[in-house]
Amino acid sequence: MKTDDLITMLAQDAAPPPGPSVERRAWAGLALGFVGALVLYLLVLGPRPDLLGHMADPLVLAKMGLPLALFALALVLAVRTARPGAGAGRTGWIVWAVPALAVLLFGWSFAVTPPAERWRDFIGHSIPICLPAITVLSLPMTAGLLAAFRRGAPVHLRRTGAMAGLAAAGLSTVIYSTFCTEDSPLFYATWYSLGILASAAIGAWAAGRWLRW
């Protein structure tokens, strides 16, 4: 076929098919995934019994607030990369504040924890639950986001997938943190981060396979 003929033919079909925008689809996919993660959480984990009593503890608030911030920032980045040619903008810089704060929190906690207790706090007692739980709870939300992005046109597939995985893991970590009784940053700044990174890696891998167009 000649290129001119192709153009003539495409031009007959100028208006795009109606449908929700990529952003709306992303919200819908995320909401569905969130419900899935919440059901899974309630079935298997559930909130810690003394949750309300700890809500005033700044360390517990940081445990929930940092992943919440990660969720919001990574979601903005992920949705942005679903459209070709859009840069990360300022959000691309601001998101680095989250790992920076986690490192600072870890350092501060290391300094104020008595040396004899550091190792115990660092290892904690729930690594085998914490790591897989954060990653598994993030999967339905990653899937929801990636499904929405298939309607978009990401040109850096792995980046889009990693950002979707980070956003999903941010939210799954907020959920998980209401179950987890380990409140030392020596524990959560380390092991939560590892679980979140695993989610981002899975997102990047999945996007490389599913988002090609």
Add this chain to the structure above:
Amino acid sequence: MSDRNERWGDLLRRGLGGDATAYAAFLTGITPVLRNIVRARTGGAEDVEDILQEVLLAVHAKRHTWRVSDPVTPWLYAIARYKAADAGRRRGKVGTEVDIDDLADILPDEGGETTAARDLAALLDRIDDRSARIVRGVGIEGLSAQEVGTGLGMSEGAVRVAYHRAMVRLKDLAEAEIED
């Protein structure tokens, strides 16, 4: 550059609103520029025109991802680079070129079960039903896009686009087969 952005942005905006003439002018305007991008990105391959058509199809298929408030060239060039890289990757893997247009041209003329016809039938089984019907109708039975569209409840334009896409997919399948 900004002049180009304004001109193309205006045409595409009108095109997305259903103005076929503006959309045709947009596609015609971007084609030489896209051809240069493809040529530069693929090192002047002989199938520049094929890849260019894939880029145009991608621009068309993803036209809803352009936000009318954004400049159009970064969006457009990102798509062109992505598709050119994609084509380059695929070609790197494929040793033999099969021109599906040749294959399709031979088919209607040759009666009976030639090898090519059997191969095409096998390939058609592997794409979705609607696309296979369109290829059979337009490519083999020689019906017009409008006639096929009436049977399927699709517009003529949609049939032509689906036909072209199906041909690209068949070509990929045929290449994968030869590779095996």
